[in-house]
Amino acid sequence: MITVDALPACPVETTLTLISDKWKILIIRDLLDGTKRFSELRRSIGHISQKVLTANLRQMEADGLVHREVYAEVPPRVEYSLTDTGRSLEIVINALRDWGERYKANRVA
């Protein structure tokens, strides 16, 4: 858990502290579509190792962005979803998406 005191003064840096890792943004992008299991998430993100995905999800859970629900079944099932805070990042993701689309369009033009 990143405490308030440890957050940088600049709000831009605050956000970067929480999601600058590129995987985190992709995790949020994919969880915006709804709850996903660990393996589903791994597949939808693309090329990410189990270790790195786990580490990212644990941090995001600690930071209050992601909710982790463990079902006591055999075989085990673990589902990940966005918290309200995590979902509020949709605005940021959309800004990234819009800009990426325009950048590509300009490059082709």
Added chain:
Amino acid sequence: MITVDALPACPVETTLTLISDKWKILIIRDLLDGTKRFSELRRSIGHISQKVLTANLRQMEADGLVHREVYAEVPPRVEYSLTDTGRSLEIVINALRDWGERYKANRVA
């Protein structure tokens, strides 16, 4: 220069390819205030080494985000500014800033 062909299909990932490095976002944040010399930029960003700042600026120049102007003086003067494409990232930066402010406010509350 990242060619169009090399850009990921997902526009979110395209944007990340260009600016996911946290320094790049801070560089853009600071250049949004106007043209800056190398040393000014280094100071305004905070704790960044000369090597890393140079490397980031070179890449951003190649990607068409930043303009580099060298003045043939002694001592030399090099000024960096945003291109139109670079400046268009202001929307993204603002989204990051707004979200960071809200996140901190909620943490305190």
Added chain:
DNA sequence: CGGTATCCAAACTGATACTG
């Protein structure tokens, strides 16, 4: 299935020294 633990190679970073 969804992890954790371990090892190792590769990437990044920081400090330092030097230059046009």
Added chain:
DNA sequence: CAGTATCAGTTTGGATACCG
């Protein structure tokens, strides 16, 4: 001033093996 070059130290990441 604004770099480039080099090298050691730290981090990061992938591969593998094993567990509840």
